[in-house]
Amino acid sequence: MIELWHGLTRAIELIVTLDPEVMEIAGRSLQISVTSALLASAICLPLGVLIHFRRFPGKRVLVSLIQTFFSIPTVAIGLFVFVLFSRAGPLGGLDLMFTPLVMVLGQMILITPILLGLTIAALSGVDKAILDTARSLGASGFQAAVVALREARFAVMAAVIMGFGRAISEVGIALMVGGNIRGFTRVITTAISLETSRGDLELSLALGIILISIALIINIILNRIQQR
Amino acid sequence: MPFIETVNLGQKYGERDILKNINLRVERGEVFALIGPTGAGKTTLLRLIDLIDMPATGKIYFDGVDTAESAKVRLATRRRMAFVLQKPVVFNRSVYDNVACGLRWRGMKGSDLRTRVDGILEMVGLSADKSRNARTLSGGEVQRVAIARAIAVEPEVLLLDEPTANLDPVSASRIEELVTSIIRHYTTTIIMATHDMSQGQRLADRLGVMMSGELLQTGDTRDVFTLPRNREVAEFVGVENVIDGVVVSSEDRVVTIDSGGRFIEAISDHAVGVEVSACVRPEDITLALSRVSSSARNSFDGEVRWVVSMGPFTRVEIDCGFPLVALVTRKSAGEMGLAKGQKVFAAFKATGVHVIKRN
Structure with a gap:
């Protein structure tokens, strides 16, 4: 108990004094996950629009497939990316294994179903009359799609934030394809898992507090958005 | 050559015919009212004319051009029209942006855009509300925004679907005055749907009576009212x-x-x-x-x-x-x-x- 209390006070000290290692790890976590959330959004938002507005055979199957992948285990994606980028893998020649880039790629794959599914759900919430109105006022297909996204902007933003939240809190991919290399691919979650196993509770707790704070901030933003 | 012509136009909802063999001709500058009871197919017909929906059968000619030619022709033709839906919805943006959107989509910007939008807002009496979110407006105000953003694009054809159906009498007469002033000040061709035959009589040059998906009679407003073609039309026109x-x-x-x-x-x-x-x-x-x-x-x-x-x-x-x-x-x-x-x-x-x- 005393040990835990000591760890907690040291952890807060580390945060308050802006300990370089803690800040460096938290900063990298944010950098990688923000990048993956933004890149995945850049792909998923237009793709979501396309899936929502186009009529094609197998659409419903596709949508439920997307929803199924909402809760795919991170280690499964870690394994998939590992196999893909490992020396002997089909993309091994790119030599991306154990780099932040491959972590970003893995996280993008992880959150793509969430972003796609929630974007489609957000667009389904847009009154069909909005689209008729846009088209009747001379909007092209593209312009009408922009209208729909803008009408659903709060729900779409919530989707992006959800994706970011899932990316920053996952550990499987970061550990398996990032490798937890100090000063290069070490992020909050991998650091916590390593330091805890080594018995360094101070650093783990400090990073844990930061991660929970990020989750809290995300939740507050989400709540704000949903109240609009 | 009529300005708008439909030839054997039909629409289906599943297996059910909701519009059958509509042959309608509307001349440029004319105010044409489609009258008929609810469910007669007026909205369906307006949606087809505005090229929002594709017809199941038949053709629509706009200014002599077959609108089914290509998606490009359809968009270009749609941009010469504006349609005010029966239950208008506003975009979740300011009143100003709602009125400006159609113009922006046509590439207008800068001071031209501002001048035009401000002028239209003045005309419909919504200048004071231009920064308000349009979602906070009352039913009558929403209807005015809907008409404002439609006339903002200076359409050659204005389609109005039951412009006063969901309004209280005061708002309704305000909207009718607005439509009257549009008829007086612009040379716009207007096609409107209404179940209110006296409104049709007040506003239109010519009427078309629709029932159960068919156009039963078209003619000058006076003729339709005094010389109905059959019993259904007679009963509907009072x-x-x-x-x-x-x-x-x-x-x-x-x-x-x-x-x-x-x-x-x-x-x-x-x-x-x-x-x-x-x-x-x-x-x-x-x-x-x-x-x-x-x-x-x-x-x-x-x-x-x-x-x-x-x-x-x-x-x-x-x-x-x-x-x-x-x-x-x-x-x-x-x-x-x-x-x-x-x-x-x-x-x-x-x-x-x-x-x-x-x-």
């Missing part, structure tokens, strides 16, 4: 008295129609033996307490069955062998002391009877 009978004599276009032993004289070309319906508008019937000699060829004694006050008028239902509805001013109803059970004489001119052949 001819409350449709009396079935058979032509028993015909002399110099004056025909006598036998309706269960009562004889009605009318002007018609139908020959002896033809089964017809005699249409008499309630306002063309005069009532008196005693038989008066007048130029009216038709005079029937009857008994008052029901009296209802309708604002400045009183609606009187009479049984004179066949049911007859008359509309008299409240003043004269009061003077005659019309009440249930009273004996009255109903008179109408032979020229006040419109005869249609039954099928």
Whole structure:
């Protein structure tokens, strides 16, 4: 108990004094996950629009497939990316294994179903009359799609934030394809898992507090958005 | 060449025909009203004309061009029109942005855009609300925004679907004034749908009567109201008295129609033996307490069955062998002391009877 209390006070000290290692790890976590959330959004938002507005055979199957992948285990994606980028893998020649880039790629794959599914759900919430109105006022297909996204902007933003939240809190991919290399691919979650196993509770707790704070901030933003 | 022409236009909802063989021609600059009861297919037709939906069958020609040619033609043609939906929705943005959107989509920006939008907002009386989120507006204001953003693009064709249907009387008359001023100040071709036949009469040059997905009659507003083509149209345009009978004599276009032993004289070309319906508008019937000699060829004694006050008028239902509805001013109803059970004489001119052949 005393040990835990000591760890907690040291952890807060580390945060308050802006300990370089803690800040460096938290900063990298944010950098990688923000990048993956933004890149995945850049792909998923237009793709979501396309899936929502186009009529094609197998659409419903596709949508439920997307929803199924909402809760795919991170280690499964870690394994998939590992196999893909490992020396002997089909993309091994790119030599991306154990780099932040491959972590970003893995996280993008992880959150793509969430972003796609929630974007489609957000667009389904847009009154069909909005689209008729846009088209009747001379909007092209593209312009009408922009209208729909803008009408659903709060729900779409919530989707992006959800994706970011899932990316920053996952550990499987970061550990398996990032490798937890100090000063290069070490992020909050991998650091916590390593330091805890080594018995360094101070650093783990400090990073844990930061991660929970990020989750809290995300939740507050989400709540704000949903109240609009 | 008509400005807008539909040829055998049809629409299906699943297996059900909701629009059948619509052949409509609208000339440039004309105000055309589609009237008909709810569910007649007016909205469906407007959506097809605005090229929002694809027809199941038939063609739409706009300014002589087949609109089915390509998606490009459809967009370009749609941009020459504007459509105000029956239940207008506003974008979740400011009033200004709502009015500006159609212009922005056409590439207008900068001071041109501002001047145009501000001018339109002035016209519809929403200048003070331009920064407000349009979602916070009342029903009448939403309708005005909807009309404002439609006329902002200076459409060659303005399509209005029941522009006053969901509004309170005050907002409704404001919208009608707005439409009237658009008709006066712009040369826009207007096609509007309304179930309110008097509104159609007030605003339109020509009418089309729609029922059960079919266009039953088109013509000048006056003609449709006085010379309905068949019983359904007659009943819809407010001819409350449709009396079935058979032509028993015909002399110099004056025909006598036998309706269960009562004889009605009318002007018609139908020959002896033809089964017809005699249409008499309630306002063309005069009532008196005693038989008066007048130029009216038709005079029937009857008994008052029901009296209802309708604002400045009183609606009187009479049984004179066949049911007859008359509309008299409240003043004269009061003077005659019309009440249930009273004996009255109903008179109408032979020229006040419109005869249609039954099928």
